Amino acid sequence: MGTVSLGSFLGLSLQQTFPPEVQSIVFFTIGLGTLVLGMQMSLRMPEGYLLVFFFSLILGGISGELLGIDDWLNQLGERVKGSLQIGDSDFTEGLITAFLIFCIGSVTIIGAIEEGLKGRRELLLIKSVLDGFTSIALAATYGLGVWFSILPMLLFQGGLTVLAGSLRPLLSPRRIAMLGAVGGALILGIGINMLQLADLPLENMLPALLLLFPLAYLAERSGLIGLILRRKD
Numbered sequence: 001m002g003t004v005s006l007g008s009f010l011g012l013s014l015q016q017t018f019p020p021e022v023q024s025i026v027f028f029t030i031g032l033g034t035l036v037l038g039m040q041m042s043l044r045m046p047e048g049y050l051l052v053f054f055f056s057l058i059l060g061g062i063s064g065e066l067l068g069i070d071d072w073l074n075q076l077g078e079r080v081k082g083s084l085q086i087g088d089s090d091f092t093e094g095l096i097t098a099f100l101i102f103c104i105g106s107v108t109i110i111g112a113i114e115e116g117l118k119g120r121r122e123l124l125l126i127k128s129v130l131d132g133f134t135s136i137a138l139a140a141t142y143g144l145g146v147w148f149s150i151l152p153m154l155l156f157q158g159g160l161t162v163l164a165g166s167l168r169p170l171l172s173p174r175r176i177a178m179l180g181a182v183g184g185a186l187i188l189g190i191g192i193n194m195l196q197l198a199d200l201p202l203e204n205m206l207p208a209l210l211l212l213f214p215l216a217y218l219a220e221r222s223g224l225i226g227l228i229l230r231r232k233d
Contacts, residue, residue, distance in 0.1 A: 001150040003132030004102065008147035011139025018140070027141050031194030034101070038191055041104075041184025046174045048228040049181075052215045056182050059215075060208025061201075070203040080148070094142025096203060097190050098149035101138070102131050103156045104183030104209065109176050112157050116164025124157075141194075175216050182212050 015023065045053055064070070077092030102108070111123030139146040160167065186208070189200045219225050 001154060003128045004098075004135045004150050004153070005147060007132040007135030008139040008144075011136040011141075011146065012144065014136070014140045015143065023140070026137065027194065030137050030141055031191050033191075034187060034194060035191035037101070038184045038186070038188025041180045042188060043181075044177055044184075045181035046177045048225040049174065049178055049216065049219070051224070051228075052178060052212060052219050053181055053185075055215055056178075056208045056212035057185060057205060060182075060211050061205045063207040063211070064204030065201070067204075067207070069206060070201050073203050077145075090142045091145040091148070094138065094145025095148050095152075096145075097142060098135065098138050098146040099152045099156075100183065100186055100190065100202075101134065102149060103153055104179065104187070108157060109160060109171060109179065112160035113164045113168065113171065116161040117168070170213060175213060178212050178216055179209065182208050 018026070073096065074092055077095065081091050107123055107127050111121075111127055114120045114122075115124055135146055186202055186205055189202045189205070192198050193200055193202065
């Protein structure tokens with residue numbers, strides 16, 4: 001939270017310094033980098049879990065659409081902006097973009113669990129430095145919403161650390177890899193939106209990050225994963 005806060009304020013100061021042409025180049029560069037990051041994460045999907053990957057995204061998107069998560073988050077963002085008198089049109093998008101990039105990945109999950117179970121913080125310290133530098137570029141692009149991402153970051157990472165013992169049976173290496181793959185698909189979507197190639201309702205797809213766990217469990221218990229791997233061999 002500290003490194004992201006520092007990076008965000010540095011990014012906000014650069015946002016005021018750079019002319020619009022330079023800001024446009026920064027925005028384009030971050031979009032390309034986000035595409036690459038999303039592809040790297042998705043390609044680490046464990047073998048045999050492609051159907052889990054697809055159904056997580058499909059059912060997650062349908063659930064989010066029916067629940068109206070996009071509208072709810074936008075209304076929440078508008079309330080926060082109104083309460084704090086923030087005139088930033090990209091506030092909600094910046095918050096969600098930063099949260100996904102900072103928190104959805106194997107380093108975050110493994111690092112938080114290691115801290116909770118063993119008190120080891122090496123991975124989280126490395127991640128915090130990387131997040132600090134990333135937040136400079138994100139805040140220069142999206143504004144103050146990037147700094148506010150430290151609040152869901154606290155809930156997510158802190159929750160993983162506190163509940164590490166209880167969550168450990170659910171977070172097998174393959175499921176952690178699947179979380180990174182599904183999160184990578186959402187981050188890939190962020191890059192597409194940033195480059196204005198499409199306007200994807202990514203907020204409505206957030207339930208996919210939760211639904212992948214019961215879907216992975218069912219696929220493993222039913223023997224589907226083993227059958228797919230045997231047929232591939």
